[in-house]
Amino acid sequence: MSQILVVDDDRSMREMLEIFFAREGFSVRTAESLPAALDLLADQPADLVITDLKMKGGSGLDLLREVRTRHPATEVILITAYATTETAVSALQLGAYDYVTKPFQMNEMKVVVQRALERRRLLSENLRMRAELAGGYDFGRLIGKSPRMQEVYRLIDLVAPTRSNVLVTGESGTGKELVARAIHLRSPRHDGPFVPIDCASIPPALMESELFGARRGAYTGAYTDRQGLFELADGGTAFLDEVGDIPLDLQVKLLRVIQERTVRRLGDSRDRPVDVRVVAATHRDVEGLVSSGKLREDLFFRLNVVRIHLPPLRERREDIPALARHFVEQIAHAENRPPPALLPEAVQRLCTQPLPGNVRELHNLIERAMALSGGGALGPDLFDPAQGTPDPCVPTEVPENGLALDEVLGSIERRLLEAALRRAGGVRKEAAKLLRISFRSMLYRLKKHRME
Structure with missing residues (x-):
């Protein structure tokens, strides 16, 4: 999940950006001043900083300079009601990703944020690839x-x-x-x-x-x-x-x-x-x-x-065991836990499934099985085609101790994404049509649920 830091001395602007991007699936923190922002970044770096240009206790350009020095991998977007070409050029020359003028539409800001995070992902990916090359x-x-x-x-x-x-x-x-x-x-x-x-x-x-x-x-x-x-x-x-x-x-x-x-x-x-x-x-x-x-x-x-x-995977089924074991180790490493045992019966079950979504679908099956296993061995029952895809049970009453609305909605959304991908044979564009959403929205939701 991408980390965003919003810095603005206007409380309403901070809250508006925080609520909007939190709903879009980002982890959002806020700060009302330059010193508070630097403290938060020192505690935990962000992928992206959205900062107002004019604030008390230091400007957005001051924050931009500090971020470029202390956290060079972090992207910065400046927002302001005082737009001049000279200021915009200065911000971009100092290393800002972009410069947005108030008032702005939230969907326009969302596009700029997505592009900035994509640029950061590209830079990080290229560094990883170079390290991979150096390691043989x-x-x-x-x-x-x-x-x-x-x-x-x-x-x-x-x-x-x-x-x-x-x-x-x-x-x-x-x-x-x-x-x-x-x-x-x-x-x-x-x-x-x-x-x-x-x-x-x-x-x-x-x-x-x-x-x-x-x-x-x-x-x-x-x-x-x-x-x-x-x-x-x-x-x-x-x-x-x-x-x-x-x-x-x-x-x-x-x-x-x-x-x-x-x-x-x-x-x-x-x-x-x-x-x-x-x-x-x-x-x-x-x-x-x-x-x-x-x-x-x-x-x-x-x-x-x-x-x-x-x-397609159905034409090289002999590779499924090695792929499955690779995904178990990869997911366990990402979650910082020991890899569970993948039982031979589970491998046999996987080798007989149609897997129209190919390697991507196999990865999703392994990830779902590990989530449902409770940390135990991965047996064939976890790879039953019907396992993990029951009809969504949507609560109509709020329990006495409350519920985590985002988690409930997220669980339903993930199940529907999986169902649409299965019906579309793994073709994301067709799955988007079945769900009556844009392809861009489909890609975002898949990324949010780590289903890329």
Whole structure:
């Protein structure tokens, strides 16, 4: 759960932001002054600080300077009613992620916060990947010794040292991003950034500025020039997940970026050189996307220099035991507890299940079983298809000693997400349609319940 610190001497503003982001699933703390904020950060660092510019006892810029010095991994967003271009530029030059002017819509602030946290996640992930490489990286979290996976490893080894673009195909949940990361870490670009881009989750109206950046004044609130994700990936690898969801007009611009190795920011007339390797992915029939006109043929040829296809889990069932044991150890480590025993009968039960959601569904099954096991061994009964998914029991009365409303609602939401994913065969976009929510909302809820 991401940690947010809200700093404002206006109590109503603090409370409004605290309530809103707590409901969105974040852990939120508040402070009314710079000294109080620094004390809280010293006690427990935050992923993101949202601070007012003008406060008693020190300004938001003062806090920004302190955060950059003491907690360089923390992102900072400034808010103020006193907007000037000079102040905005100063804040961004000092290292603020963004600058929001009052009054603002909470949904607009939510988008800025999500982007800031995504940037922090990217930076942290790249540091982790470099440490993984220094520790002797093999194929990382790609698990399996089946002949189908051996062919995947062979292709990764062959293509990684080259500059060639790669197209990774396979059903949802098979591990396409892991293949892209393996290619990056085994390439001469391993010291450069790895930037995953979920094309399906970016609203079409924002996609151009997200991918290619924007010049100051290109749109309302663009107080300074902003880099796009391709510029952030300079010297490294850009992973375009669900590339078929890029609008056709932007596919033309993407093709130009790949061919010319330059980007042009929204509202700019100058081309900027970028050295980016592209690994693209889709869970859909890519030739069908081309024939239906949803993916330009010329872009397809540029991306499909080397094709790596990931088999579904049902076609490599011999890898399920190793994957299951890996997930048990991984989840136990994350929860700081000893890994429970995974009984042979449980492994046998898992090997006979259809698992339409592939590796992602297997991970969720293991996590749910560990949550329900009470710390004991994982037996076959914990992997019964009906286990853990009863009809939600919604209390209509509040018990005398009260109840934890967020926990009750969260439990119901998780069960419905699991049910929708099963009915949709693990395809998140179809599951979102079944739940009548946007795909972006689906991704957020999956992340909130650690179901990514």
